[in-house]
Amino acid sequence: MPQHLSVMVVGSxxxxxxxxxxxxxxxxxxxxxVAPGNDFIGFKxxxxxxxxxxxxxxxxxxxxxxxxxYKPDLIDVAQDNALERGTVDVLNKSGFQTFGPTRGSARxxxxxxxxxxxxxxxxxxxxxxxxxxxxxxxxxxxKGIYRRDPEFLxxxxxxxxxxxxxALKSTNSREAIRNIKKMKMFPDGAGDVFLVEEGLRxxxxxxxxxxxxxxxxxxxxxxxxxxxxxxxxxxxxxxMGAVSPAKVTDGISQQIEEEQIARAIEGMASEGIPYEGIxxxxxxxxxxxxxxxxxxxxxxxxxCQAVLPSVETDYIDxxxxxxxxxxxxxxxxxxGKTRVCVVGASRGYPGNYDNVKGKRVYGIxxxxxxxxxxxxxxxxxxxxxxxYASGGRLxxxxxxxNDILEARQKAYSAIACISIEGNNxxxxxxxxxxxxxxxxxxx
Numbered sequence: 001m002p003q004h005l006s007v008m009v010v011g012s013x014x015x016x017x018x019x020x021x022x023x024x025x026x027x028x029x030x031x032x033x034v035a036p037g038n039d040f041i042g043f044k045x046x047x048x049x050x051x052x053x054x055x056x057x058x059x060x061x062x063x064x065x066x067x068x069x070y071k072p073d074l075i076d077v078a079q080d081n082a083l084e085r086g087t088v089d090v091l092n093k094s095g096f097q098t099f100g101p102t103r104g105s106a107r108x109x110x111x112x113x114x115x116x117x118x119x120x121x122x123x124x125x126x127x128x129x130x131x132x133x134x135x136x137x138x139x140x141x142x143k144g145i146y147r148r149d150p151e152f153l154x155x156x157x158x159x160x161x162x163x164x165x166x167a168l169k170s171t172n173s174r175e176a177i178r179n180i181k182k183m184k185m186f187p188d189g190a191g192d193v194f195l196v197e198e199g200l201r202x203x204x205x206x207x208x209x210x211x212x213x214x215x216x217x218x219x220x221x222x223x224x225x226x227x228x229x230x231x232x233x234x235x236x237x238x239x240m241g242a243v244s245p246a247k248v249t250d251g252i253s254q255q256i257e258e259e260q261i262a263r264a265i266e267g268m269a270s271e272g273i274p275y276e277g278i279x280x281x282x283x284x285x286x287x288x289x290x291x292x293x294x295x296x297x298x299x300x301x302x303x304c305q306a307v308l309p310s311v312e313t314d315y316i317d318x319x320x321x322x323x324x325x326x327x328x329x330x331x332x333x334x335x336g337k338t339r340v341c342v343v344g345a346s347r348g349y350p351g352n353y354d355n356v357k358g359k360r361v362y363g364i365x366x367x368x369x370x371x372x373x374x375x376x377x378x379x380x381x382x383x384x385x386x387x388y389a390s391g392g393r394l395x396x397x398x399x400x401x402n403d404i405l406e407a408r409q410k411a412y413s414a415i416a417c418i419s420i421e422g423n424n425x426x427x428x429x430x431x432x433x434x435x436x437x438x439x440x441x442x443x
Contacts, residue, residue: 004030005316008072009037010063010087010100011079014343014376014396015301017041018308019078020049021374022315029316035066040377040387040395044368057081060090067096074099074319080161083297084110099319101277105268106297108275112159112166112195115295122267125259126292129197131159138180138196146173153199156180160190164226164238165350169199202286203248203434204293206303209261209281210318212327213274216265217318218257220310220334221249222303223434224282228350230430237350238393241431242341243404244306247438248285256283256290264295276322305376305396306339337400340411340432346379347424349392356424361387363418367397372407373414374398389420404435 007023009016009032016034023029024047034041037051052070055062058081067075077087077100086103100106108115113131120126132138138156145152151171156179158166166186170176176196183191208219223246228234249256260281268275280296280303299308311318312333321330346356361380364387368375376398379391397415401407411431419425 004028005073006031006033006070007316008033008035008067008070008075010035010057010075010077010082012036012038012057012378013079013301013393014378015299015304016078017376017378018305018396018398019076019299021376022308022311023076024049026314026316028314033066033070033072035063038377038380038390039382040375040380043377043382058085060085060087063087064090064094067091067094073097074316076100076319078298080106080109080296080298084161097323099277099323101275101297102273104273105275105277107273108264108268108279108295109297110161112157112294113193116195116197118267118271119292122263124263124267124292125289127198127200129195131193131195133193135180138194139177141196142170142176142180143173146176153201155195155197155199156183157195157197158183158186158191159193159195160186160188162186162190165236166190167236200284200286200291200293202284202291204282204284205246205248205290206242206300207249207256207261207281207283208299208303208307209257209265209279210322210327210332211265211275211277211279212322212325213269213276214265214325215327216261216279217327217330217332218253218261219332220244220307221246221253222300222307223248224300224303225428225431228345228426228428230428231433235350237345239300239302240343240345240428242300242303242306243407243432243435244303244310244339247435252285252288252290256281260290260292302341302343302396305374305398306341309339309374309398309400310334310337337402338404338407339398339400340404340407341396341398342411342415342427342431343393344395344397344415344418345393345426346389346391346420347426349426353392356389356420356422357391359389359424360421361389361394361418361425362421364395367414367417370410370414370417372400372410375414389424394425404432404439408432408436
């Protein structure tokens, strides 16, 4: 393989920072472009990392212009809006070597109704669901459910992309009706068609695999923490932290792969839309059985920050094998460490956090200097080597250890060094609590 390759990563958050770091470790890569990226991604890197903000993730032509400017050897399209808009298709048509699913394949994420019906066709275990495009029949439906069972757990889900915030939980008829009415509030018509589905009770997990359309390789499992407050309370967010590997998948990994990964890859190929890229399974273990919550068509955020650093095989070798349809001929080595990711957010997120924008962020460089700790940036501006809050989720603190106890202690020691002026930093204090409890029970 040639040396000093140029790689372009499409996306703007901590996930893309982690992906760019995986490429940075490659002996083959000399330069990385992240579009649109964020300031912190380019801060104190070992190789040349360029941040190109002159594009929109919802405008493939703007990304194509960046590609034509830099002429990268590989473009990794890592973000869901870019995939939904067909960025991979546009780049492929223009002759660029691109990693990521086409718009047709990425439909498994951006059209939740299609995805549920696909799972039905291929025998993938999932909850009972119905879909609606009007409020009144949906309201009649949920009223009927709660007449039969007043304590039923139910989710109303927008079928389009909602940055991880499109699944609304209900435990009574009043909440369900309110959530149905909220579907019209999602931007870009994401909730014009929506699902009403059975809520599954169990422990959630995330599972990742890379596929070349026929073969796949799994990565370590993870466990995301979606709600804003400790112990799964509060509103849905894009993700407040993760652990990897997730112990809840111990002993059932083969079942997960056979029923949820292999069936999806084989099903996509059989329907003429072979899946090339990272496939993300959001699952839940119900009475020992893995069930499907959703598929996504890319690495998750924040799980990517906890999973991808474990990969020891040169990442571009993995991607190249995938592009050449030779994934079956490569072994992906992963280390034996546990990682804990804690997301630092602006106080008020996922609601209104406008008053936090522009405030100074302190202590990041101190945390970066701690052993076994990485900081991946999302919503941070860098001006004159000073850091300022510019978004909802600001950064991911990722710490590694020999077990959940060591990794967790390092992660929380690191984030304790960081603050935002006016006491405006928010983070969950319980990331990894389930696996920590397992650790203590075992020891």
